[in-house]
Amino acid sequence: MIEIGPFIKLQRTKQEMTQGDLAEGIVSLSYLSKIENKKTEASPEIIQLLCNRLGIELSDGVDSNLEEKCKQWYEMLYDVYDKTKIIATYKELQGMMDKSLNDSLLMFEIHKIRYYLVLRQIDKALSKINELNEMASSFNITQHYYWCKFKGNYYSHTGEFNQAMHLYKIAEDKINQIDIDETEIADLHYTISVTNSKLRNTLEVIDYANKAMDIFQKNYNFIRCAQCHILLGISYHRIKMYDKAIKNYNLAKHLGELEKNNQVIQLTNHNLGYLYSTVGNAKEAIKYYLFVVEDEEESININGRLTAITSLIQEYYNLKNYERASEMAEKAKIILNKAYDKDNHYYQLYSYLIQTYTYALNNEEEKFKSFVTDEFIPYLKHHEDYGNLVLYAKMLGNYFEENGKYKESVKYYKLANSTYNELINL
Known part of the structure; x- marks a missing residue:
């Protein structure tokens, strides 16, 4: 059952109501603060008065109709689905949730993180994470599973893959303790495989992609199978097993063509x-x-x-x-x-790539040199983007060599070589 204090705080802040507005004539400010922060248990009468002022009803047990509608909405967040339908269903559910306190509320709030990510509203996803942090201690094990998974989705989107992996592994540890569909397990395994690919943990990519594909094949989910084949292709490419890579890419392409x-x-x-x-x-x-x-x-x-x-x-x-x-x-x-999201890591990366080649193609030598050395390479180091770091350190080494600046060229060739060695040892 949801803890009432954090819920009251959640609803109050949504309605832009101060503690004074809510507490007036019911309880003191300090007592309301204790209720909201789970430092005291208020009487049912006080809780009822607070909920009345918030315009919400206390409901007991599970509303099966609401629960089923929530389940349908959650499934929309995983598939390629019409976003107008996703938004319309969300608004309908939000209206229902705002009117009553029920057992579906916390799972609905947690799924909002994924909802905002699907809509590419990254700031709202982070705000929801921060909002729910204070309630996380009251999550049951299933809620905690999704909480970790969706926070992992957020960090994956922002390019913080180590943090994402940490959260995905916490979620994975809970699989055997909760009742979730095998397709959800497959989705988590696929997500872990993708994140391992970003971190260049090649053997783990292959392991998790195959685990996910076993379930996707059994359920005839050919698109998800194709996505797994692509991950396998990338991994076999990295370990120079080119025939296996091409085979997996062609299998993925065939499935894509079958499904149009x-x-x-x-x-x-x-x-x-x-x-x-x-x-x-x-x-x-x-x-x-x-x-x-x-x-x-x-x-x-x-x-x-x-x-x-x-x-x-x-x-x-x-x-x-x-x-x-x-x-x-x-x-x-x-x-x-x-591009819709100019704060996204990938937008910044492409911006750097395009600007680097623009300076090089226009023979703007000083701008090229200062841009790559002072901005682009530090950016790649910060984001641990070793693949591009090798490429552009080598490009800068070539530039200095062609201009007779051999000492500088050696510096960047060494950076390219050391980064490459780090890359193959990941």
Whole structure:
């Protein structure tokens, strides 16, 4: 059962009511503060008076209709679903929750973290996390599972993958103690696999992706299977098992085509482009990157387009096809300006990438040097983005070498080599 004190505080702050407004004529300010902070248990009569002033009803037990509607809404937050439907259902549920205190409330509040992340309202997700922190001690084990998982989702979104992994592992430890559907377990395993991929824990990626796929296959969820194949492809690519990587990418692409899911198809195209770039086949790499960039369907998100087009800039630049590289850089700026979340880690990364190549292509040598050394490389170090750090440290080393500044070039070649060694030992 939900603890009444934190709930009263939650409802009071939502209604922008001060403690004085709520307490007047019922209890003292200090006593209300004790109720809200679980330092005392108020009598049922006082609780009823406070709830009356807040305009909410106390309800006993479980409202099965409300619980079922909540369950349907929770499921919407996992699938590719019409956001207008998600928002409409949320508003309907919020209206019901505001009128009564019931057992569904806390789970609803916890799921709001994911709701805001789905809508890319990152600040609201953080505000909800901060708001619920004071109530976390009253969560039961199932609520605590989702609390950890959704906080992990938040940290994944902000690029803090170690913190995200810590929370996901806490959630995983609770799986055997709670009654949750196996598809939820598969989703957590998939999420852990994705996060391990970000942290470059390759063997763990393979392990968790296979665990997730076992369940997704059993439930004929081909899109989630395709996502697992993509993770496996990335992992086998990293350990230079290229045939296995290509096999998994092609399986993912086949499933995407069966389900007519363009996002899966183009994510696979991008990863195939990256694989061929790695093995030095620029022609094939460019072919696959262009599949993504030239696809005008709205299902290809901005992040996907930016990833592909910045990769194309790199390929053309390395081939010394500066005209095409400049053309792609201009297109990339247009796509970047359409990004909805300019505080996002990935927006900042693409902004740095595009600016770096713009300075290089325009022969703005001093700006290129100062930008990469003073801003971009420190940014990559801070975010532990070792893959890009190797690439741009090497690019800076090449720049200094071509300009006869051998001492400076050695410094950045060494940085590239040491970072690469750190990368392969992760």
